[in-house]
Amino acid sequence: MPANLIKKDVITALAARAAGLDQPQGNPRLKQVAARLLTDLMVAIDELDVTMDEFWCGIAYLTQAGKQNEFGLIVPGVVLEHFLDLRLDEGERRAGLAGGTARTIEGPLYIAGAPISKGEARLDDGTDDGEVLFMEGQVRAVSGEPIAGAIVDVWHANTMGNYSHFDPTQASFNLRRRIETDEVGRYRFRSIMPSGYACPPGSQTEKLLQAMGRHGNRPAHVHFFVTAPGYRKLTTQINIDGDKYLHDDFAFGTRDELIPRVERITDAAEIHKAGLNKPFARIQFDFTVTKEAAGAPASIVAREHAEAA
Numbered sequence: 001m002p003a004n005l006i007k008k009d010v011i012t013a014l015a016a017r018a019a020g021l022d023q024p025q026g027n028p029r030l031k032q033v034a035a036r037l038l039t040d041l042m043v044a045i046d047e048l049d050v051t052m053d054e055f056w057c058g059i060a061y062l063t064q065a066g067k068q069n070e071f072g073l074i075v076p077g078v079v080l081e082h083f084l085d086l087r088l089d090e091g092e093r094r095a096g097l098a099g100g101t102a103r104t105i106e107g108p109l110y111i112a113g114a115p116i117s118k119g120e121a122r123l124d125d126g127t128d129d130g131e132v133l134f135m136e137g138q139v140r141a142v143s144g145e146p147i148a149g150a151i152v153d154v155w156h157a158n159t160m161g162n163y164s165h166f167d168p169t170q171a172s173f174n175l176r177r178r179i180e181t182d183e184v185g186r187y188r189f190r191s192i193m194p195s196g197y198a199c200p201p202g203s204q205t206e207k208l209l210q211a212m213g214r215h216g217n218r219p220a221h222v223h224f225f226v227t228a229p230g231y232r233k234l235t236t237q238i239n240i241d242g243d244k245y246l247h248d249d250f251a252f253g254t255r256d257e258l259i260p261r262v263e264r265i266t267d268a269a270e271i272h273k274a275g276l277n278k279p280f281a282r283i284q285f286d287f288t289v290t291k292e293a294a295g296a297p298a299s300i301v302a303r304e305h306a307e308a309a
């Protein structure tokens, strides 16, 4: 069929009726967004001459993605989660906020309610024989003032690139902790060096990426939420330097400011002092959080999370 069979104003009128714009009831914001999305979708179908087969293939894809609970994976993979970050960055900039640690995507694998401890924690349960990683730093305000009592909520994958809870072979909350900063704003943890995540083989996400000629790999990374009363919530990650996918993240999460130096400790005395018998890695990373400001877009995102069993 040729493209552009339907006039734009006919499409807009159809979308308006379908979204209930001519009805007094309903949710006005939802109606506004629905009318716009329906319009844009119908215009795209008409301009690209999307066939019925293609259309229903897309619906079947989305149905299956929903059944497999994959929208949380697809969203970062098609850059939408990063795009939302870019909007939040710019919204903050326009509200006069500056100087905080760069944010990046939350991703779909957070579980609320990890064990909490003061100052330091061990994240791994000792069953994964990965490279030992010590990470430490300070949470500070933009003014430089240390923030005691901030919560560093950290989660990461194991050496197979898998996250506890989603990977039933791992203990509950393995590689997930909340650490409250000490009186000088410091946090410290021992864990194991994560491996990069790859989207599940055979998943709808992977099928889509393959059809787009892309891979589904992320560089090794560690996720953080940093919160403190009176400050904006920071959602971020660090990426592990040297990873093959460091600048080729399928989820668009890498940012240059979020690649700390990874120190490899091989000195026997230092190894002994750390209570270990093999070389280990050390990362030093400070977080800077910004004060709440009038007019800034919300930094706390209402988002459904999987619940721990």
Ligand code: DHB
Binding pocket: 072, 073, 074, 076, 077, 105, 106, 107, 108, 109, 197, 199, 218, 251
């Ligand atoms: C995805 C996985 C992650 O570990 C992450 O941090 C971001 C996205 C994903 O599967 O889409």
Ligand code: FE
Binding pocket: 107, 109, 197, 221, 223
């Ligand atoms: Fe992740």
